[in-house]
Amino acid sequence: MRTMLAVLALSALLAACSSARTAELNSPVSPTTTDAPQDMELTAAAHKARSVLETQYPQQFAGLALDHEHRQLTIYRIPADGLDAALQNEIKGITLVFKDAKMALLDARKLTERVTQDMPYWRAHGVEISSVGPRSDGTGVDIMVAKLNAETEQKLVDRYGREAIHISEGTIVPIPGTERYNPTSSK
Numbered sequence: 335m336r337t338m339l340a341v342l343a344l345s346a347l348l349a350a351c352s353s354a355r356t357a358e359l360n361s362p363v364s365p366t367t368t369d370a371p372q373d374m375e376l377t378a379a380a381h382k383a384r385s386v387l388e389t390q391y392p393q394q395f396a397g398l399a400l401d402h403e404h405r406q407l408t409i410y411r412i413p414a415d416g417l418d419a420a421l422q423n424e425i426k427g428i429t430l431v432f433k434d435a436k437m438a439l440l441d442a443r444k445l446t447e448r449v450t451q452d453m454p455y456w457r458a459h460g461v462e463i464s465s466v467g468p469r470s471d472g473t474g475v476d477i478m479v480a481k482l483n484a485e486t487e488q489k490l491v492d493r494y495g496r497e498a499i500h501i502s503e504g505t506i507v508p509i510p511g512t513e514r515y516n517p518t519s520s521k
Contacts, residue, residue: 373402379428380407383421391417396435396442396472410435410472435472437498442468445475445498452493461486464505474498480505 380398387395387409394417396410406429411417418432437445449466456463462480469476475498479486482503490501 373405376400376402376405376407376428379425382424383407383409383430386420386424387411387417390420392440393438394435396437396439397468397470399470405429406431408433410470412436412438412472433471437468437472437474439468439472442472442475445494449475449477449494459489461489469500474500476500476502478502478504478506 377400380400383398384395391411391414394412394414396412398410399408400406401408405427407425408431409421410433412435418430421430446466446468449463453463464478464480466475466477468474475494477490477494477499479490479501480503482501487501490499
């Protein structure tokens with residue numbers, strides 16, 4: 335009975351993940367731009383890859399991208415002895431593409447947390463950070479600010495380094511029905 339419940343729970347989880355255009359897998363995942371149907375084997379392969387990477391190669395794992403149209407899983411990682419072979423031995427029937435990353439997900443999460451903790455500092459200095467988060471390709475952290483100009487960009491670069499951050503301008507619009515949605519707010 336427990337085995338059956340575990341199988342049902344796993345099936346529900348995989349179905350939920352595959353219902354989105356790209357499975358989130360609780361880590362950065364690049365979006366796909368295709369209307370190809372979701373491939374449960376590819377989604378399961380991504381879960382397996384994530385498990386191997388997080389347990390055996392956490393300092394190298396940066397992110398995943400699923401391409402359902404081509405049944406392809408792209409693994410962004412900092413190269414390490416045995417990493418590619420370990421995944422090739424674990425995952426069959428899916429095309430694996432390995433791409434080098436500059437920053438592991440663990441380091442990107444640490445930098446994201448640092449920027450998040452610095453938000454009161456930035457607000458006090460006239461910089462409104464709209465969002466921050468790891469890039470799925472292991473190239474650093476995205477920082478979105480409400481108003482981007484050369485001075486703001488330089489301040490962010492001075493504090494976090496040019497190689498680690500990617501800065502853009504924009505704001506987050508909460509979805510109606512969420513706790514942050516307030517149609518009467520001024521921002």
